[in-house]
Amino acid sequence: MNPRTHRAFPPLLAATLLLGACSDSGDPVSQLISDDPEPVIWRFALEEIAGSVQDAWAQEFRRRIEAISDGEVQVEIYPYGSIGTSPELTGLIQEGRVQLGFAAPGHLASTIPEAGVFLLPYLFPDDDEANLSVLADEELSGMLRSAWQRQGLQLLESVPEGWMAWTADRSLRLPEDLQGVRMRTMTASLHAEVFGIWGAEPVPLPYGEVYSALQEQQIDGQSNPVFAIQEMKFHELQSVLIQPRAIRFVATVVGNAEWYEGLDDRHRRWLEEAREGMPRFIDEVQRKYNASRLELIRETGGTRIEVLDESERARFREASLPVRDRYRELAGDRGDEILDRILTLSRADG
Ligand code: 6CS
Numbered sequence: 001m002n003p004r005t006h007r008a009f010p011p012l013l014a015a016t017l018l019l020g021a022c023s024d025s026g027d028p029v030s031q032l033i034s035d036d037p038e039p040v041i042w043r044f045a046l047e048e049i050a051g052s053v054q055d056a057w058a059q060e061f062r063r064r065i066e067a068i069s070d071g072e073v074q075v076e077i078y079p080y081g082s083i084g085t086s087p088e089l090t091g092l093i094q095e096g097r098v099q100l101g102f103a104a105p106g107h108l109a110s111t112i113p114e115a116g117v118f119l120l121p122y123l124f125p126d127d128d129e130a131n132l133s134v135l136a137d138e139e140l141s142g143m144l145r146s147a148w149q150r151q152g153l154q155l156l157e158s159v160p161e162g163w164m165a166w167t168a169d170r171s172l173r174l175p176e177d178l179q180g181v182r183m184r185t186m187t188a189s190l191h192a193e194v195f196g197i198w199g200a201e202p203v204p205l206p207y208g209e210v211y212s213a214l215q216e217q218q219i220d221g222q223s224n225p226v227f228a229i230q231e232m233k234f235h236e237l238q239s240v241l242i243q244p245r246a247i248r249f250v251a252t253v254v255g256n257a258e259w260y261e262g263l264d265d266r267h268r269r270w271l272e273e274a275r276e277g278m279p280r281f282i283d284e285v286q287r288k289y290n291a292s293r294l295e296l297i298r299e300t301g302g303t304r305i306e307v308l309d310e311s312e313r314a315r316f317r318e319a320s321l322p323v324r325d326r327y328r329e330l331a332g333d334r335g336d337e338i339l340d341r342i343l344t345l346s347r348a349d350g
Pocket of ligand 1: 047048086104106107161186206207223224225228249
């Protein structure tokens with residue numbers, strides 16, 4: 001995993017060293033070999049394309065770690081599409097072929113049922129600051145870390161990327177409007193169950209297939225944060241963009257657990273140092289991206305933007321509550337504890 005290699009001197013280099021030792025032109029060893037350690041490469045896989053929120057996180061992390069380590073640690077970023085779909089990226093990280101990456105609960109909940117808690121509508125506080133403090137809660141983070149750890153993943157950060165908006169070929173303001181609408185969902189079954197309970201016909205698909213599925217009319221709608229809708233051009237194929245403020249898209253930054261455990265002290269310290277303040281940094285980025293790209297969608301025209309009012313949101317909230325029981329069934333006792341902690345924190349903050 002660690003690309004650092006220790007080679008014996010090749011014969012030509014050994015001979016050169018000996019000859020150099022006989023000359024009087026300064027220190028031959030330092031002329032020929034550097035004491036600087038060879039760079040270590042950390043591969044970082046994204047579930048989103050260049051220019052996305054995940055890309056901004058990874059680019060900033062790369063900038064920081066390369067500065068802190070004076071170039072000793074280098075980060076190679078693989079944007080979505082270069083090495084696999086979300087479940088495939090998670091597999092590569094579990095195997096240690098990639099050290100770091102993003103894993104969104106909409107896919108990850110197939111592997112870690114507790115991750116499904118991020119898919120439950122109207123659970124986390126509406127207020128952005130309150131939401132950030134729930135995610136920063138140490139007790140909650142500890143419970144999530146253990147769940148990820150059991151699947152060979154080190155949970156490093158939970159990154160909110162903005163509210164998920166729905167796009168469709170019609171207005172969706174009440175659960176009855178979703179009756180029979182073929183909505184693309186992420187691949188974890190709980191995400192499909194959320195749309196199912198609202199009356200839609202869920203169609204789980206990888207992210208990379210959504211555009212063509214819309215184009216070929218295999219689906220009628222989909223849900224994603226606004227920045228993603230714009231950069232993936234979904235709005236160009238949809239007449240309405242609806243903002244229900246039901247689910248925030250939260251992705252997790254994960255590392256291969258064994259690799260993380262095996263990091264030497266310096267590398268671990270640098271990694272932790274590079275992460276400092278990242279939640280605040282990325283929150284500003286996601287706000288800026290989501291706001292500016294909503295404007296781009298508005299300017300493009302052809303997509304009506306609708307915002308659900310409180311009574312409409314209440315109808316969706318009410319209809320979604322049985323999915324919490326379904327999550328409890330899937331995620332068991334430890335999943336219960338996670339949900340209960342979020343409910344306690346959200347009530348305290350809300
Ligand atoms: O909808 C999806 O599958 C993807 N959406 C975003 C915004 N990020 C990654 C995720 O896989």
